[in-house]
Amino acid sequence: MLVKEKFKEFTEAYLLDADVKLISKLTYERALRQFVDYVDTLSDLPTRSDVMKYRDGLMSKGLEPTTVAFYVGIIKGFYEWIQYNGYGLNITGGIKSPKIAKTFKRSSLSREQSRRLLIHAHALSEKHIINYRNFVIISLMITTGMRTIEVERANKSDLSELDGGHVLYVMGKGKDSKSAVIRLSPLVFGLIESYIMKRSDPYEALFINHKGKHAHNRMVTRNIRYVIKDLLRDINIDDKRFSAHSLRHTTATLSLDEGADTDEAQMLLRHSDPATTKIYLHRKPKTDNFYEYKISDSLLDFFEKEKND
Structure with missing residues (x-):
């Protein structure tokens, strides 16, 4: 079962099991490493509320909604894997990613x-x-x-x-x-x-x-x-x-x-x-x-x- 003391080990096992390209796996690893650092600051395993606070914290740092949505998606994938393998519950069901505008909002320089x-x-x-x-x-x-x-x-x-x-x-x-x-x-x-x-x-x-x-x-x-x-x-x-x-x-x-x-x-x-x-x-x-x-x-x-x- 998923326990806080071995949280990092579970993320590493998820990465080994993830069916994604190597270059994507490196990106996943970077995103999960940041989440592990956040989990280390908690007294126990993260709750649904903690994941939402993490999402909001990324937004408050000025990250783009697309970047935050990507990071949240990786965390959701991790917890889906946790539940699928019987290691624990998926606490991320229904957690929303930031809204991404459909229009292109980057301006070019003159x-x-x-x-x-x-x-x-x-x-x-x-x-x-x-x-x-x-x-x-x-x-x-x-x-x-x-x-x-x-x-x-x-x-x-x-x-x-x-x-x-x-x-x-x-x-x-x-x-x-x-x-x-x-x-x-x-x-x-x-x-x-x-x-x-x-x-x-x-x-x-x-x-x-x-x-x-x-x-x-x-x-x-x-x-x-x-x-x-x-x-x-x-x-x-x-x-x-x-x-x-x-x-x-x-x-x-x-x-x-x-x-x-x-x-x-x-x-x-x-x-x-x-x-x-x-x-x-x-x-x-x-x-x-x-x-x-x-x-x-x-x-x-x-x-x-x-x-x-």
Whole structure:
């Protein structure tokens, strides 16, 4: 039977038994670890009321409703497993997840805001390798539309050459392998290359932590989001509509400004469903491709001029 002293062991057994992809299992493990930490603060096994308090606590921390709903879903799955295997009762039946708006509420940055963000991140980049890393991440995400989870999963060995240019192979959302190709502009590839040279370490992750107890560990999505949110606040953009995902939205908007049509924007963002792409679109000009290069050239021209001076 489920007892508080062995609560963590039961979550570990659930993870071993869970029929999910390895990458999902790692996410489940992270979510359950946080719940175990919460349970450790209780005097006894959690009650239904405790689970609801945990849910509300996640919301009060400012997490997105989608993230909280995901975490609650994992906890519900754990307790369903507990009951199915006869270890105890499912105390989570009927517990509601936060309501998720059906409309897309992330705003894209304007071209001027994008340039301000990059110029500010670049100005800080000379202070410490952490700041340089942050500048590289911002440059990469805003010119390619990469998701934070794709940035987290990226390795140095994923960098390659294709058709005479530099690319990064990524594991897209819901995928099992790194089959998606991100085209890197010469400027952005140069920034990544410089960051790797500045690091001069054997670690495989493309972006790592550089201090504290997690030094040398892979940067995770939560940290990437914090970095971007802090830099946005630095340039006086402190609004819930703007987040790390806004950079992806910005890539879509800027690609349209540079002449992309809906199909080309879909390819750039690697959406399997055209309807998803249309969420991002507000206008539709037309021309051909290599929009990663065009966005990079239009936003990072200040950096190119500085290099040539």
